[in-house]
Amino acid sequence: MTLISMIQPTAPSRPARTVAFLAAVFLAFISNARADAPLEGTQPAQWRVVWADDPATSATIVWSTAEPGRLHSVEYRVRGEDAQPAVQLARSGRYTGGDAELYYHRVELTELEPASAYDIKMISDDEESPVFYFVTAPPHDRDFSILHGGDSRSDRDTRRKMNAMMGEMFASSHDNDEPADDILAVAHGGDYIVNGTKMKLWSEWLSDHELTTTPDGRLLPIIPARGNHDHGKPFNQVFGFPEGDLNYYGLNIGSQLRFITLNSEISTAGDQASWLTEELARSRPKNRWLLVQYHRPVYPAVKGPGAGLQSWVPLFERFNVDLACEADGHNIKRTVPIRGGAMDESGVIYIGEGGLGVPQRTPKTDRWFIQSPGMADKGNHVFVLTFGKQTLHGKCVLLGGEVRDEFSIDARTAP
Amino acid sequence: MKRCELGFPQHRSARNWLDGCLRIVIAVQCFGLAGRYLFSPNERESDVFEWLQFDFHWPEPLVQSIDNAGAWLTLAAGLLLCVAGIVRPRMDPESMLGRSLRWLDGTAALWIAVWVFTMAVAHRMRATLYADLTFAEDAVRYVAPLALLLLINRPTRRLEIERGGFQAERAAVILLMLAAAATFAAHGYKAIECYGPFMDLVLLSDMRWTQFYPSESTVQRSLVAIGVVDLLVAILLVVARWPAVAFYMAVWGGVAAASRMTAFGFSAWPETLLRAANGGVPLAILGYWIVSRRQRSVQPETTASPDTSTPHQCETP
CATH class of the missing domain: 2.60.40.10 (Immunoglobulins)
Incomplete structure (x- = not known):
């Protein structure tokens, strides 16, 4: 049984607003001040x-x-x-x-x-x-955090600011002795650029990604998912996948988080669904946390649902996935826990939908699955997901540092 | 195999079939479009919205208004086509009301063509997978109202007699054939490439209804075969003009459109209706050919009525 407790956002206090303002000014400054490594000759x-x-x-x-x-x-x-x-x-x-x-x-x-x-x-x-x-990732059971976001394709200035903010969050998370807030990686839900066949656009994105590096030179590992704008060959070249790779895979971060990346831009049924069935069946008993990420939402706050609603959701529910991370919609959303097409405390929560540097759109707040205790809004953002022994704590951080939403999910069962 | 001549189908019943069939197909398409963008529980914004907001950074309220207005106007235009199709034949075309209704009729058809084409442009500009095929893929959607526009604005019978030709109808049929061929060719190419969503249509329909559970490789091979047939009929429709080809395209276009509902459930009805022209345009062509031929066999060729002044032919090549 999963219990979810929602922390409703409250109006920020004056000091908080001041800090947020200063952070925004700082981020705006560093995003312009930090130059990209020049692409000249064979200079890496x-x-x-x-x-x-x-x-x-x-x-x-x-x-x-x-x-x-x-x-x-x-x-x-x-x-x-x-x-x-x-x-x-x-x-x-x-x-x-x-x-x-x-x-x-x-x-x-x-x-x-x-x-x-x-x-x-x-x-x-x-x-x-x-x-x-x-x-490298820890082999054992420890508390840690990862970032999740998506859609960085159509607003380069904001993308750079978001990257700079993530770099700052990444660096500061390791500045204390608290292990839980240590950010280990960023999962990107796809749509890095507007046209995945244009290397010029990829080059800009890649240079902008340098901004996630900490001042002492620590690189933020990325766990990439393919979006609908990322079609074509460059995607696999950019992220080091073998040519022709289908871009669905699972990996463990620590001993208790299985993080599964799906590809909503190819057939969602067939081989991918078969693979997912085996992957979830194998992973669920061994991991406290089971997360999936993919690009096209199955419970979207705008648009219509992707084919994953038919292909994947029954599997998510059968194997009790803890959290599904989506992108594509260019808004912020967190659904109520869903099972069988209805709100159910034991169901799956879906978050998203992309704000790493893209114009945001107003969610359709009349959809049942984003009613309270779910939520929806708009704003460029990144999710911070913190994995503890008992609880997964999620936080939606807007550009500038304001926390727009917080939630927590209790572990379903001890693995 | 009978081969149908392209033009000069001088029988009014054939023309009426073409006119009526196109009106129904376009109206259904408009209703599907409105369902997708206005009425469905999963209603969403069109590519025009996303193009203007994300790529041009226009303000969201303005873009939303444009998008909604486009969908509402298209729905209204579709309904107007239906009403005009019923009312206009009963009116004196030279009367003030008749001329006004004809103008409205034409404007409605033109609007639908413009808006659907604008959506195709927006989709093309958004640069998603196979966006380059958009104009071909959606051709039946915006060419059908253009063809109807040609029929609406064709010369009156008196002028037809004076000019001695039926160029508007001929152009309409040619346009429809080219559009149907383009749509089938584009879909055929995507099928040969094993486009993921097409595979899902097959796999999810099977999962929901037949439960044969074919392997992905089997579905891929099937799609390649379907794609090859699509390309073949696209060519044959234009080159050979066999009624059997138009019949196949009408049936398969309908099946392919219906597959949205067999795969995703009844809630996907807008996706099916929006694709009404995929099978509807070949059906319009087929019916036109059949009615023309039947009319010809019924009426002696010596009958020199204004509508049969040039014999329409279906001949064996």
């Missing part, structure tokens, strides 16, 4: 860490160069150790899409130590990136 730029497999022991490092170069590699070693860095050669190629000439370089690091920081340096011919680091 547009660095990112992708989690699509076991993030405790593996990670995909991808970067871009303006020229093809000859030899590309990553040097890496456990942070703080004096040992000679290991070197791994990259797989490289030209991004497919439009006239923009740009080259990707991808390294899949495996057999890493869990819960460990790794220094990495990307090397393309004679050019080197600064030394960055990332931290």
Whole structure:
């Protein structure tokens, strides 16, 4: 039995408003002040860490160069150790899409130590990136947080501000001794850019993504989902998936969160639904938290429902998924818990629907599933999901820092 | 196989069939459009809304008003086409009222064509998967009202006699054939590419009704076959003009439209009605050919009425 308690937002106090205002001014400043790494020659730029497999022991490092170069590699070693860095050669190629000439370089690091920081340096011919680091996911049961958002396609200025805010949240979450607020990754629900076949747009997004890096060089791993605007070949090249990959996968963050990414832009039934059935059946008994993310909502606050309503929702309910993270609608929503097409305390909650840099639209608040205790609104935002031993705490943070919505979900059963 | 001649189908009953069938198809399409954007529990905004708001950053209230106005006007225009189709034949076309109604009739058809085409433009500009095919895919939706407009604005019978031709009807039939061919070709291409939502239509319909549970690879092969047939009939409709091809397209267009409801339930009725022209336009062409031929066989060719001044032919190639 899942119990959900909703914390209704209250009017912020004057100090809170002041802090929010100062934060907004600060964010506006840093978003303009922080320059992107230049794309020149073989100078590494547009660095990112992708989690699509076991993030405790593996990670995909991808970067871009303006020229093809000859030899590309990553040097890496456990942070703080004096040992000679290991070197791994990259797989490289030209991004497919439009006239923009740009080259990707991808390294899949495996057999890493869990819960460990790794220094990495990307090397393309004679050019080197600064030394960055990332931290592998914990192998054990601990409290932590992740970010979830989507839709960053049509408002670049806001996208940069959102990225800067996420970078700040990411950095500050590790500035204290409280483990629960430690942000480990960001899950992106898709629609990164307006036209997924245009590499020029991807290049802008990739440069903007650099803003999520902390001042001390920590890279925020991304767990990508494909959106309806992300069609075409560049998506897999940008995020280091094999060519032709169908982009549905599951990974564990810690020992008790199974995070499943689905692809609403291909057939939702058939093989994907079969895979999902097996994945959920296998994961549910072993994990306290079972989350899914995908692009097209099945309980949308605007538009009509995606095919996942037929293909996936019965599975979500059968295997008691705890939270479904959606995008696409360009608004904020949190549904009531739903089972069998009706509100049910034991049902699944759906949140979304994308605000990482896109004009927002007014939700259709007459829809039954976003009535109180659910909610809907609009505003660029990101969700902070904090996983505890008993409770999943969710928070919707607007651009500028204001918390628009909070909710909590109790663990269904002890795994 | 009989091959139907394109033009000069001088029988009034054939023309009336074309006119009436197009009016019904367009009205149903308009009702589906209104259902999708105004009435359905899952009503949503059109691509025009998203295009103007997200890509041009127009204010949401303005864009919402434009979008709603477009849907309401389209619904009103669809109803007007129905009313005009019933009333106009009973009126003197040269009277003030007759001329006014004809003007309204034409304006309604033009509006529907313009709005549906605008939605296609918006969809194309939003650059989602296969957006490049939008104009072809939606061709029947905006060409059907254009063809009707040609029929509405055709010369009066007196002028027809003076000019000695039936160019408007000929152009209408050609437009309809090209539109149906374009729509089937675009859908055929997507089927050959195993477009995900098409696969879901098959898989979810099966899950709901027949429960054969075909594998995804089986569905993919079926879609490829369907797509090849779609491309083939698209070509044959234009090149061969066989009634059997139009019949297949009418049936398959209807089945494909109905699959939205078989896959997603009755609540998807707007999606089915919105696609009325997919099967409706081939049906209009087919009926036109059949009625023309029947009329010809009934009326001796020597009858030199104004409506049979040029023989319409269905000949064996």
